[in-house]
Amino acid sequence: MTVHSFQEHFDSLIDNDIAIEPKDWMPDDYRKTLIRQISQHAHSEIIGMLPEGNWITRAPSLRRKAVLLAKVQDEAGHGLYLYSAAETLGVSRDELYDQLHSGKAKYSSIFNYPTLTWADMGAIGWLVDGAAIMNQVPLCRTSYGPYARAMVRVCKEESFHQRQGFEIMLTLAKGTEVQKKMAQDAFNRWWWPSLMMFGPPDAESPHTAQSVRWRIKRLTNDELRQKFVDVTVEQAKVLGLDIPDKDLKWNEARGHFDFGAINWEEFKNVVKGNGPCNKQRLDTRRKAWEEGQWVRDAAQAHAQKRKEKMASAA
């Protein structure tokens, strides 16, 4: 087949919703886009453990502690599913880690905000995981097979993450005045960064059109953001908390909620590395990696020794 006919074959698979698998021919840019998107997603799961990890030993009850531990363990698992999906595209795990640790790769900017109170565990589960699910459900039908399969697994596990967060918020919102205040304060701080999680507006999102064409993305940033606002407003009513946006109102003609302007300057700044916790997150991650080196070396030395023993016994 000529390059031209490879391309035609690829396009027809995409147009007919037939999954692309690792050994299939694919355009270089499709491969690069996927490696970038899947690895950013994996890095986000790994860094995403850090803001919550701090609260595992400070959870208010054994039940909350067990739940938070299970959630953080899931996030490690999700990172691993996604890294191995990225590896099927020909990039090595070490290269991916290196991109994260050197600051070359991005991860979701939301994890560069601090978790100041226990209510933040509620707000993260409810809003951050809620936004993540909104993003991830359409990715279960993304065109690259290993990515879609990883996302099916992730989505199955993720819904408990949002529910446990909502439950924390509900308990606080129905609690004492101080607890309710704590819940509202967490909501105020996490609402806008959660809306930023969907990425820049479509008009300024350089990759959206191509990603939609390749059926990597199924919905645009703005479409997903609107969906998230519409469902979350209703959930906030159940909690009895106020959405921290004075411009928020139902638009009868559109059939959606209108919402205020997002501070994209802040978003760009955090992506650039100037958020409140960017340095702390990367330092923690690097430290964990470096201090784990002797464990990785020891395991490999042990495996090698056993292999040699088996060989000499044979």
Add this chain to the structure above:
Amino acid sequence: MEKEITNKNEWPLWEVFIRSKAGLDHKHAGSLHASDAEMAIENARDVYTRRMEGVSIWVVESKNIHASDPGDASSLYEPATDKIYRHPTFYNLPDEVKYM
């Protein structure tokens, strides 16, 4: 060059297959890195069966998997395409025959 050095330190990659319950086949679940087979099984337990998804795990080092080339698909599967008489629906039975 630097890439080569880092890759040398990487634990090998394993493919994980899981039997979800007795009576069913092992099915590919995904892959992971581990220093040996024993660790690969333990890691597979943690990564792929946190919600009782399995009763048995197989791990195979990825380098030992041999796969067909999708580019050969048309010639590889060609012998099967024109033999529709291998399917029961190829045969017309009179209505009187109820169970066959």
